[in-house]
Amino acid sequence: MNPQAIRNTLAVVLVTLCALPAPDAPAYAQFAPLLMPNANQAPRPEPADRWRLEFHDAADSDGIISFRLWVQEESPMHVDVPIRKGESDSEIARAARDALATRLGERYAAVVVGGEDIVITAQRGSPRFTVELLRDTARDVDVDVDRD
Template identity: 40%
Template sequence: MHKLLSGLCLGLAASLAFAAGVENKWRLQFSGNAESDGQIVLQLAPSEGDPMTATVAIHKGRGENSVARDVRDALREQVGKRYHVEVDDGEDVLIKKHRGEHDFVVTIVENSVEGVRIGTNAE
C-alpha cells in the first residue's frame, strides 16, 4: 500500500509540475544549514519519456554550499547521462538538458533535512 501511495504522490507531483511548464534548464537554490540527517529526493521529468528520480543523503552539519555539492554529485551519478549538472555561486545547482534531450521539469519530491530550504527556478 505504501508503494502505491508513493507512486500516486510522484505522479501528482509530476502533473502539477507540468502545469508550471517544461524548460531546458533549471536552477536549484539551497539555503540554510543541515540541522539533521535526512534526504532530498528530486524528480526530473522530461516532456516525453519516463521521469527519473534522484535521492541524495545529507548529513547533519552540512552548509548550503556542501549540500549543493552533494546534490550535484548525486545527480551526476544518477541522471548525468541525460543532463549536465554543475554548481554555480556555491549554493546553486544548475541542471541543463544535453543536446537531443527533451525539455523537462524538476520537482522536489521530498526534503527531510531540517534547516535546508530549496528554491527552484526555470532558467
C-alpha cells in the first residue's frame, strides 16, 4: 500500500472513531479539554462590580458547570462546579458559590440570594471583573449570567 492510501485510511478511521458515541460515559466526559477555546484568545467582556448567576431546575444528570472569571489586569481563571444527578437548583447554587468564593479569594464576596441565585461583588478597592458561562453539561440545569 502506498503512503497516501495509508494516510487516507487512517483519516477515515479517526473520523469514524470520533463520531462514535460513548454510551456509558458521564455527561461531562463528552467535552474534551482540547475543544475548549483558549481563554487568552477570547475577547474580554465588559467588567462590572457585581454579577448575578441564576440557577434554574434540578439536575437530570451528572455534569459540570464551567465558568471563566476575568479580573482586570489578570489572567482569566476557570472554575468547574461538579453537579450530581438530582441536585436541586439551591444545592447547585451553594456548590457554585463555594467554588467561586474559593477561587476569587477575599477580594470578592459570593453570596447566595433567594436560594438559587449567587451575587458576586467586588469588595472595596478590588478591580472590576467579568463572569462567563463556558459550559453546562448537567441536563435540565439552566444558568443565566448577568451584570447585577
